[in-house]
Amino acid sequence: MTDAPRKVTVDLGDRTYDIFVGRGLIADAATHLKPLLRRQRVAIVTDNAVAKLHLPALEKSLDAAGIRHSALVLPQGEGTKSFAELERVTEWLLGESIERGDLVIALGGGVIGDLTGFAASILRRGVDFAQIPTTLLSQVDSSVGGKTGINTKHGKNLAGAFHQPRLVLADTDALETLPMREFLAGYAEVVKYGLIGDRDFFDWLEANLDRLKEGDIEARIHAIVKSCEAKAATVAADEREGGVRALLNLGHTFGHALEAATGFSDRLVHGEGVAIGMALAFELSARLGLCPRQDAVRVRSHLERAGLPNRLSDVPGGLPDADTLVSLMGQDKKVVDGKLTFILARGIGEAFITRDVDPAALRNLLREREPA
Numbered sequence: 001m002t003d004a005p006r007k008v009t010v011d012l013g014d015r016t017y018d019i020f021v022g023r024g025l026i027a028d029a030a031t032h033l034k035p036l037l038r039r040q041r042v043a044i045v046t047d048n049a050v051a052k053l054h055l056p057a058l059e060k061s062l063d064a065a066g067i068r069h070s071a072l073v074l075p076q077g078e079g080t081k082s083f084a085e086l087e088r089v090t091e092w093l094l095g096e097s098i099e100r101g102d103l104v105i106a107l108g109g110g111v112i113g114d115l116t117g118f119a120a121s122i123l124r125r126g127v128d129f130a131q132i133p134t135t136l137l138s139q140v141d142s143s144v145g146g147k148t149g150i151n152t153k154h155g156k157n158l159a160g161a162f163h164q165p166r167l168v169l170a171d172t173d174a175l176e177t178l179p180m181r182e183f184l185a186g187y188a189e190v191v192k193y194g195l196i197g198d199r200d201f202f203d204w205l206e207a208n209l210d211r212l213k214e215g216d217i218e219a220r221i222h223a224i225v226k227s228c229e230a231k232a233a234t235v236a237a238d239e240r241e242g243g244v245r246a247l248l249n250l251g252h253t254f255g256h257a258l259e260a261a262t263g264f265s266d267r268l269v270h271g272e273g274v275a276i277g278m279a280l281a282f283e284l285s286a287r288l289g290l291c292p293r294q295d296a297v298r299v300r301s302h303l304e305r306a307g308l309p310n311r312l313s314d315v316p317g318g319l320p321d322a323d324t325l326v327s328l329m330g331q332d333k334k335v336v337d338g339k340l341t342f343i344l345a346r347g348i349g350e351a352f353i354t355r356d357v358d359p360a361a362l363r364n365l366l367r368e369r370e371p372a
Helices: 029-036 048-064 083-095 110-125 136-142 172-177 180-197 199-214 217-237 244-249 252-261 270-287 293-306 322-329 359-368
Strands: 006-010 017-022 041-047 068-074 103-108 128-133 147-152 155-162 167-171 342-345 351-354
Touching: 006 217, 017 217, 029 048, 029 103, 029 128, 029 167, 041 048, 041 083, 041 110, 048 068, 048 103, 048 172, 068 083, 083 110, 083 147, 103 110, 110 128, 110 136, 110 147, 110 155, 128 136, 136 172, 136 180, 136 217, 155 252, 167 172, 172 217, 180 199, 180 217, 180 244, 180 270, 180 293, 180 342, 180 351, 199 217, 199 293, 217 244, 244 342, 244 351, 252 270, 252 322, 252 342, 270 293, 270 342, 270 359, 322 359
Parallel strands: 017 167, 041 068, 041 103, 103 128, 128 167
Antiparallel strands: 006 017, 147 155, 342 351
16 A cells, blocks of 8 residues: 655646656556546557556556556657657547547656647647656656647757646656666756755755665655646746746756757757756856856756766767857747847746846857866
8 A cells, every 4th residue: 555645736727737746656547537537538648668667557557447548659769759750649549539528648758748748739629638757857847837849850849839737647656667867867857946946945955865866755756746836836827938937947948959959869868958058057147147156066066966967068979069059049939039038047046037148158158168
C-alpha cells in the first residue's frame, strides 16, 4: 500500500484540473482516469522506450477497470516533435475513431506530451487529453500549463497551441528508470523555480541535492510538488503568457538557441540547454550591474555540483559564432517588434522580464565561450 499522492490544483475556472504526485500512479491510473471518461475507451500515445517500461502497467490498470484502449508507439527523441509525426498521430487518432468526448493519454516525457497535446488540440477542433509524464522534466514543467507544440526547421516549439490537460499523473516511481543524464536535465527545471521567485526553495535544493540524486522519495516528491505549485500559480495568473508566465522561460531564450545550434540532437538535451541558459542569464545580469556577482557564482556552482553543463564550452562538438546564436535567438516565440525577450535577475529568487538588453553585452558574453 503506497502513501496517498499529493495533489496540486491548476485553477482555471471550468477548465481547472489536478496534478497528482506520488508513487504507483501508473499502476493505479484507471482510478483517476475513469471519472473523466464519457465512454470507457482511451487512446494512448507513447514512445518505444517508455512503452517497454511503463505501458504494460498502464494497460493492466485500464483492463482491470474495464476501459478499452489502444496505443501508438513512436520513436524516442526530440526529432519526433515534427510535422510528420504530428500527422501520424492525428491520422491514427482519427483511424481509432476518437471523438470529442473521448480522452487521449500522453504517456512519456516532454516530447510525447507536447506532441500528443498538440494533436489533441487540433483533432476535431479539440479533444480532451491527460498527461502521464515519465521524466522529471515533464513532471515539473512540460506536462503542466497547456503548452503543446512541435519543432520546425526555424526553431523549437514554433508551431503549437495552448490546450490544457484534464489531469496530470506524475508517478515518481517512473524516475527510477531514468538515466542520470535525463534526471539532471529535469533537475535544471526544478532549479529554475527557485531562481525565478523562491530563494528559500533554492536554499533547500542546495542542501538536498545529494538526496534528490540518490533517489530519496520524500525529497523528490517535495521538489516536484513545490515546482508544480509554482507553475500552477503562474499559469492560473497568466495562462497564455501575456505577462508573468514568461518568467518560466528563465534560461530558455539562450537554451532554445543552443538546442537549435546542435540540431535538436542528443549533443544537448533541453534541460542541459536551460542549465547553460540560466547560468548565462545570471552572468549577464551580473555584468549589467543588476545582480550581485556572488549570486551568479552561486548559481553556476550549484549547476556544476549537480553535474549539469553551465558554460557554452560545455557543449560537445562546439557551437557557431555569437552572431549566429543571436540570429537563432531571433526565432524565439517571445520576440516582440524584433526585440528579444530575456528573463534576467536582480538576485536569486528575483527574476524579471526585459526587452532592453544591450546587444553588445550579449554578443560579448556569447563570444567568450568561458564567461567569468
